[in-house]
Amino acid sequence: MATMAKRLFCWLRWIWRLALLILLVAVIAWLMQDAGSLEISWRGWQLQTSALLGLAVMVAGAVLTVLMDRLRRWLVGWPARIRERRRTRHLEKGLNALSEGMLAMASGDTRQAQKLAGKASRFVKKEPVAMLLSAQSAEMGGDSATAQTLYHRMLDVPETRLPALRALLQQVAKNPDPTVGLSVARQAFALEPTVNWVQEGLLVWLGLNQQWDEADQILQKMITDRHLSRADGQRWRAVILLQQAQQVPSTQQDKRERLIAQAYRLAPSYRPVAIAYLAQLAAQSGPQSGQSESRQSRSLLHKWWGSQPCKELLDLHEQLAPTEPFAHLRAAEALAAKKPLHPLSYLAVAQAALACKLWGKARQQLQAIVDLEPLPDAFRLMAALEKSEHGSKEAAYKWLDKAAKATEPAAWVCASCHHQASEWTAICSSCHAVASLDLAGGNSDGGNDLEDAALASLPAVL
Numbered sequence: 001m002a003t004m005a006k007r008l009f010c011w012l013r014w015i016w017r018l019a020l021l022i023l024l025v026a027v028i029a030w031l032m033q034d035a036g037s038l039e040i041s042w043r044g045w046q047l048q049t050s051a052l053l054g055l056a057v058m059v060a061g062a063v064l065t066v067l068m069d070r071l072r073r074w075l076v077g078w079p080a081r082i083r084e085r086r087r088t089r090h091l092e093k094g095l096n097a098l099s100e101g102m103l104a105m106a107s108g109d110t111r112q113a114q115k116l117a118g119k120a121s122r123f124v125k126k127e128p129v130a131m132l133l134s135a136q137s138a139e140m141g142g143d144s145a146t147a148q149t150l151y152h153r154m155l156d157v158p159e160t161r162l163p164a165l166r167a168l169l170q171q172v173a174k175n176p177d178p179t180v181g182l183s184v185a186r187q188a189f190a191l192e193p194t195v196n197w198v199q200e201g202l203l204v205w206l207g208l209n210q211q212w213d214e215a216d217q218i219l220q221k222m223i224t225d226r227h228l229s230r231a232d233g234q235r236w237r238a239v240i241l242l243q244q245a246q247q248v249p250s251t252q253q254d255k256r257e258r259l260i261a262q263a264y265r266l267a268p269s270y271r272p273v274a275i276a277y278l279a280q281l282a283a284q285s286g287p288q289s290g291q292s293e294s295r296q297s298r299s300l301l302h303k304w305w306g307s308q309p310c311k312e313l314l315d316l317h318e319q320l321a322p323t324e325p326f327a328h329l330r331a332a333e334a335l336a337a338k339k340p341l342h343p344l345s346y347l348a349v350a351q352a353a354l355a356c357k358l359w360g361k362a363r364q365q366l367q368a369i370v371d372l373e374p375l376p377d378a379f380r381l382m383a384a385l386e387k388s389e390h391g392s393k394e395a396a397y398k399w400l401d402k403a404a405k406a407t408e409p410a411a412w413v414c415a416s417c418h419h420q421a422s423e424w425t426a427i428c429s430s431c432h433a434v435a436s437l438d439l440a441g442g443n444s445d446g447g448n449d450l451e452d453a454a455l456a457s458l459p460a461v462l
């Protein structure tokens, strides 16, 4: 249907043109019949011709004037057209260099990326992406100083301010300076307070500056903005509560206990929180109390030991176990039975056996540890055993020398970057992940079956 209409329209157009042509020929023929005359007389000069020719000359003159004006305009606009063509060519070359530079950077070809960044900068110097490519390729090439200068220059351009702040934050993370990091994170937050990495960055740098109260406010915002899963939100909040508890002065013991209990209620299967809660229970109950809290804390200790022993739990066991030597030994054996063949289980029994002067038993336990791994604590107990059993100072010094040379095993490991640390921190000192440090060799699922028993020991009202 559309084709028919189009064809009809085409035909009508040709008929119209033909009609116009016929009309023009008819007018010319009519004018030719009586061409008339035109006479011009001026200062003795006379021109006589037909009126039709005069009209034709006038029309030709008008057409020539229009053409001349067009030629003038074309000649005047020549330089501007040359400039525009050159600008378009430069833009095209710059964008091509940018595109190829981005691909080179994504492929890890730093040298090519830098070369193309230089080319792009020559052609499209003010293009925000060109500045970003130059800075990032410089950083990839190891030229941090140039990259930093370029990032600071990018701060002056509204479009590149946020990427520049992000890059500067990543640069600070490589050589952590808490004051600078917090300053950059605050600038980013002032610019874009709802972006996920901005909120997380500010939380991390607040934490690294020990400003946990403000970090808690940022975490609440992250949870409100749905930037964290429910599980992560609870775990991160528990970690912050734990850090806040550690900052509470000793005169406000109630507040400290409340914060730790809150943390434990949120993340009972996260070992650092569980250990802090157990330490609190142990401090409240004591070895001779015989109270239900004491039984509960010992039961909880055994369950966590069965999941993964650690030095902190061993210290808590020493705190909770009876002071009478043989009762202490029985408590140590009961604890060791929860995780047999573990070096710390042997260590718990060995030090209790030493206190009971059961030299053979202590030696057997310590030898088992030495066969497993060079644990400095085991070497120190061996020295004590040699001195107590045989009075041999020489043998004792030999073991003490071994203890001094042995390195303490890393207790904590980051689940994100596998960085090992001797002390737990809320934020990994290597990759700045939050709540990522857990016991080395621990099984994160081990805590799940402990939650019911653990939560049962919490006070009814927090």
Ligand SMILES: [Zn+2]
Residues within 6 Å of the ligand: 414, 415, 416, 417, 418, 419, 428, 429, 430, 431, 432, 433, 436
């Ligand atoms: Zn890490």
